[in-house]
Amino acid sequence: MQDTDLDDLFQRMxxxxxMPSARLIARIEADALAEQNSRAAPARRPAVRQGWGSFFAGFGGRGVLAGLGCATMAGVWLGLAQPAPVATLSDTLALALGMDTGGDQVDLIPTLDTFALEG
Incomplete structure (x- = not known):
């Protein structure tokens, strides 16, 4: 079979x-217009939030603020009531680095300068 045979077949088809009947076309058109008119109702505008509602919305909602508050309180708790494993880790690092200071002066979060010096 050649390409021209296939083209001829498609042309004959x-x-x-x-052709669909005029009655079918009219029914399809009537259904489409009915569907179009049913969806033409304007959407309601969302209510404008005021006060605390706008404050919460500015942060992404109440759930986001709850998570932010929990993370903040966990950070404050870890900062004030330092757990024993962190103190042990900082003391071990101080000894390994040859520092004779307490664990409160060990830099557990290095800065960019520390990485730049490592070549």
Whole structure:
């Protein structure tokens, strides 16, 4: 079979394609107009939040603020009531680095300068 045979076949199929009846076209058009009119109702505008509602919305909602508050309180707790494993780790690092200071002066979070010096 050649490409021209396939083109001829498609052309014959297109020429002899059955046309839908006028009644079917009218029913399809009526259904489409009914559907179009049912969706034409304008959407309600969201209510404007005022006071605390706008404050919460500015942060992303009440759930986000709750998570932010929990994370803040966990950070404050770890900062004030330092757990024993962190103190042990900082003392071990101080000894390994040859520092004779207490664990409160060990830099557990290095700065960019520390990485730049390592070549």
């Amino acid at each position: 297109q020429d002899t394609a059955p």
